[in-house]
Amino acid sequence: MIDIKTGQVLAYEKIEQMFLQVSKLRIGVIGDGCLDVYWKANMNLSELSRETPHYPLPVVEERTSLGAAGNVAANLRDLGVGQVYLCTVIGDDWRGRELLNHLAMKQIDESHIIVYSDWITPAYCKPIRTGISHVEYEDPRIDFENRKSLSFHQEQKLIEQIDKLVTKVDAIxxxxxxxxxxxxxxxxxxxxxxxxxxxxxAVDSRNRIDHFTEMILKPNELETMKALHYQSKQKEPSMEEYIESARSLAQRQNSQVCMTLGEKGAIWIDKDQVTFVPSQAVLGTFDIVGAGDCFMSSFVSMLAAGFKGADAIAFAHLAASIVVKKIGMTGTANPSEIRERWIRLEKSL
Structure with a gap:
C-alpha cells in the first residue's frame, strides 16, 4: 500500500504540540564532529607577492560553525530539544578547541567527547573571494581529515562513552x-x-548506509541507488523506481527507511507501509549545505516524541526549507523561524 500525502502544511496546533514534546527529549549524536570554517577575502586589497608570482587572499572576515555531527547537535538544540549530547573523537588542535567553544555556546553536553593528540579534528575550510562587483566566489575547499582509523584502544574508550550515553537518552x-x-x-x-x-x-551515512541494520536509515536517492547497485533504465528514475529501491533497502537491512528526494520530498518505508510526503517549493536563491543535518535532526526528534513518520517528515521539510535560504553557512532552524515559515506557507495555499 502506498500512501501519498497531499503536502499540506501541518496544522498550527500540531506544530505547537511538537515543540512542547521535543523540549522533553534527550537525544545523543554519535559520529564525526566537524568544524566549518569560512574565510572571506577582499581581492581589492590584494597585492602581488614579492616572493611568488601570486596574488594572496587578504582575509577580512573569518567565521566558524559546527559541521557534520556537530551541526546535527546544533540543529537539535536550536529546535528546542531539552538535552543534547555529542559523542565523538577530536584532536588536540585549534579546530578541536573551536568546536568545543561552539558546543559550550549552544549548551550541548560535551562530556562524552574524547580528545587525542594523534587525531585530527575534521574541518571544511572555505575561502570566499569578493572583488569590485562584490559578487562572491568560493575557491576549492581545504579539508582536514583523518587518513588512519582509530586504534583498538581508542575504539574501546569510545565504546565506554557510548555505553554511558545510551543510559541517558531517548534516541541517538x-x-x-x-x-x-x-x-x-x-x-x-x-x-x-x-x-x-x-x-x-537513526543513521545518516555518506558511503556506508547499507552497513547498518535494525535502525532508521536516512539516505538520499543517490546513496540508496549506490547501496543497491541499482541502475535505472531511464535518465532519471521514476517515482516507482525510487519507491522500489527504498523498499528494497528497508527489507535487506531490516530497517525503517526515510529516503530523501531533494526538492521532490521524501519516501517513508515502515514495514509494509509506504508513504510519500512532498515538500513545499523554495523559491529564489538557496544553498543546500546543512539542509540534510536539519532534516535529520527534525525528523528524528519528532519520531522520538511519538509522532507518525509522515508528520515527522512534513515537519522536517518545513525546518529544512528555512536552512536552505541561509546562504553561505551551515544553518539551523529555531521555533520562531519555523512558525514564521508556517504562516507564509499557509497564506500561499
Missing part, C-alpha cells in the same frame, strides 16, 4: 561522514546491538 542519531571516521565497523556493531535491544537509532 549517528553521523557517519568520513572514510576514516569515528564510526568504525566495531563501533557500528555496538550501535546495531543497542538498536536490536530497542533503542531508537
Amino acid at each position: 542519531i549517528v553521523t557517519d561522514q568520513f572514510k576514516c571516521g569515528v564510526v568504525t565497523p566495531r563501533i557500528r556493531e555496538v550501535l546495531i546491538q543497542y538498536a536490536r535491544e530497542g533503542l531508537m537509532i
Whole structure:
C-alpha cells in the first residue's frame, strides 16, 4: 500500500504540540564532529607577492560553525530539544578547541567527547573571494581529515562513552561522514546491538548506509541507488523506481527507511507501509549545505516524541526549507523561524 500525502502544511496546533514534546527529549549524536570554517577575502586589497608570482587572499572576515555531527547537535538544540549530547573523537588542535567553544555556546553536553593528540579534528575550510562587483566566489575547499582509523584502544574508550550515553537518552542519531571516521565497523556493531535491544537509532551515512541494520536509515536517492547497485533504465528514475529501491533497502537491512528526494520530498518505508510526503517549493536563491543535518535532526526528534513518520517528515521539510535560504553557512532552524515559515506557507495555499 502506498500512501501519498497531499503536502499540506501541518496544522498550527500540531506544530505547537511538537515543540512542547521535543523540549522533553534527550537525544545523543554519535559520529564525526566537524568544524566549518569560512574565510572571506577582499581581492581589492590584494597585492602581488614579492616572493611568488601570486596574488594572496587578504582575509577580512573569518567565521566558524559546527559541521557534520556537530551541526546535527546544533540543529537539535536550536529546535528546542531539552538535552543534547555529542559523542565523538577530536584532536588536540585549534579546530578541536573551536568546536568545543561552539558546543559550550549552544549548551550541548560535551562530556562524552574524547580528545587525542594523534587525531585530527575534521574541518571544511572555505575561502570566499569578493572583488569590485562584490559578487562572491568560493575557491576549492581545504579539508582536514583523518587518513588512519582509530586504534583498538581508542575504539574501546569510545565504546565506554557510548555505553554511558545510551543510559541517558531517548534516541541517538549517528553521523557517519568520513572514510576514516569515528564510526568504525566495531563501533557500528555496538550501535546495531543497542538498536536490536530497542533503542531508537537513526543513521545518516555518506558511503556506508547499507552497513547498518535494525535502525532508521536516512539516505538520499543517490546513496540508496549506490547501496543497491541499482541502475535505472531511464535518465532519471521514476517515482516507482525510487519507491522500489527504498523498499528494497528497508527489507535487506531490516530497517525503517526515510529516503530523501531533494526538492521532490521524501519516501517513508515502515514495514509494509509506504508513504510519500512532498515538500513545499523554495523559491529564489538557496544553498543546500546543512539542509540534510536539519532534516535529520527534525525528523528524528519528532519520531522520538511519538509522532507518525509522515508528520515527522512534513515537519522536517518545513525546518529544512528555512536552512536552505541561509546562504553561505551551515544553518539551523529555531521555533520562531519555523512558525514564521508556517504562516507564509499557509497564506500561499
